[in-house]
Amino acid sequence: MIELERELRGLAAALDFPETPDIASNVRRHLPERRRAAWPWRIALAVAIAVLAVGAGFAVPQARTAILRLFGIGAVQIEFVDRLPEVRPAAPLGLGTAIDPADAPFPLLRSKLLGNPDGVYRRGDVVTLLYGTPERVRILVTEIAGSDFTPQVGKKLAAGGTHVEFVPIRGSIGPGVWIEGRPHVVLFPGGPPRLAANTLIWTNGRLTLRLEGAASLRQAVAIAETLE
Amino acid sequence: MHQGIAFRTAYLIAGSSSDAEEAAHDAFVKAFGALGRFRRREPFRPWLLAIVANEARNRRRSAGRRHALALRAAEEIRPGDAAPSPEAAVLGREQRGVVLEAVNRLSEEHRLVVACRYFLDLSEAETASVLGIRRGTVKSRLSRALERLREEVPAHD
Numbered sequence: 254m255i256e257l258e259r260e261l262r263g264l265a266a267a268l269d270f271p272e273t274p275d276i277a278s279n280v281r282r283h284l285p286e287r288r289r290a291a292w293p294w295r296i297a298l299a300v301a302i303a304v305l306a307v308g309a310g311f312a313v314p315q316a317r318t319a320i321l322r323l324f325g326i327g328a329v330q331i332e333f334v335d336r337l338p339e340v341r342p343a344a345p346l347g348l349g350t351a352i353d354p355a356d357a358p359f360p361l362l363r364s365k366l367l368g369n370p371d372g373v374y375r376r377g378d379v380v381t382l383l384y385g386t387p388e389r390v391r392i393l394v395t396e397i398a399g400s401d402f403t404p405q406v407g408k409k410l411a412a413g414g415t416h417v418e419f420v421p422i423r424g425s426i427g428p429g430v431w432i433e434g435r436p437h438v439v440l441f442p443g444g445p446p447r448l449a450a451n452t453l454i455w456t457n458g459r460l461t462l463r464l465e466g467a468a469s470l471r472q473a474v475a476i477a478e479t480l481e
Numbered sequence: 482m483h484q485g486i487a488f489r490t491a492y493l494i495a496g497s498s499s500d501a502e503e504a505a506h507d508a509f510v511k512a513f514g515a516l517g518r519f520r521r522r523e524p525f526r527p528w529l530l531a532i533v534a535n536e537a538r539n540r541r542r543s544a545g546r547r548h549a550l551a552l553r554a555a556e557e558i559r560p561g562d563a564a565p566s567p568e569a570a571v572l573g574r575e576q577r578g579v580v581l582e583a584v585n586r587l588s589e590e591h592r593l594v595v596a597c598r599y600f601l602d603l604s605e606a607e608t609a610s611v612l613g614i615r616r617g618t619v620k621s622r623l624s625r626a627l628e629r630l631r632e633e634v635p636a637h638d
Binding site: 260 | 484485487488489492498501502505506509552553554576577580581584595599600601602627630631634
């Protein structure tokens with residue numbers, strides 16, 4: 254029985270499957286132009302579905318995360334790792350310098366559900382609205398200049414057990430990504446790595462937005478959809 | 482690669498290379514269109530392969546092909562394969578031929594489940610998605626197919 258199964262598996266390499274044609278290029282050509290402009294990361298994802306390798310040892314349930322790992326959302330890259338790096342439990346938020354909202358490098362978005370933030374911080378092109386205090390954070394809304402498909406500003410590391418889900422968000426360029434469950438690590442340039450709570454990431458055309466600390470996906474989406 | 486596994490899955494079901502290419506292509510475009518609906522807590526690849534398999538079945542139906550492809554072994558050693566000794570090559574080829582013929586003699590539903598699991602190396606869940614059956618059915622069908630193969634290839638009693 255085992256030998257038969259082994260032979261069957263061995264046979265796979267000897268089978269006369271035709272060479273796989275370059276389907277990805279054709280897919281790219283046939284995707285609608287209008288949507289290509291409006292949904293840049295979805296195009297990238299669609300092509301990625303066709304061309305990206307998923308490591309042979311990659312467990313099936315993680316196939317979707319493999320794609321996320323490679324693509325991220327807007328300026329935030331989501332990377333799945335086997336083990337999270339060591340993070341000090343009380344790592345500072347690393348939000349940067351407190352600023353007057355008027356001094357932000359771009360017009361800030363706010364949600365009427367949250368009202369005025371208790372603090373606004375800037376680190377380069379990353380602006381964070383803090384609700385609560387640095388010691389007792391309720392909600393963090395991070396606004397990052399740029400929504401292009403060039404993940405480079407922020408990086409999130411998540412390990413197995415972290416749940417990731419695509420969610421539609423009104424007004425967002427493409428679905429958002431909801432990360433919940435096991436804590437994940439967030440890294441912004443110049444800031445220390447720290448553990449993050451449930452997070453929603455999405456883009457609105459000119460900014461990549463990140464909401465951390467919402468109690469539920471429903472609450473996160475409600476806040477996201479009222480940001481203006 | 483997703484495009485590799487998608488193409489081979491489509492090839493297995495559609496039975497022709499050009500139909501497989503079209504089926505995989507259309508499946509990727511459809512998957513793109515349906516990405517917004519992809520929010521279930523399910524792994525990605527079975528979802529994609531189910532779309533591929535569906536497209537491939539449609540192609541096969543429109544081509545009026547009633548039977549799936551008979552699998553063949555490649556004549557030549559592929560690049561990167563270790564070159565076996567001539568004896569080993571002949572023996573290997575003969576044994577391969579016997580097993581492959583037995584696989585090809587299986588009923589189509591048995592042949593497809595064997596091909597998905599062993600030739601495409603799909604998981605049970607992926608095989609279930611591709612064939613449009615439950616995981617339990619994949620298990621029982623595979624078990625019957627292996628029994629049949631053991632009868633056909635007596636060396637594996």
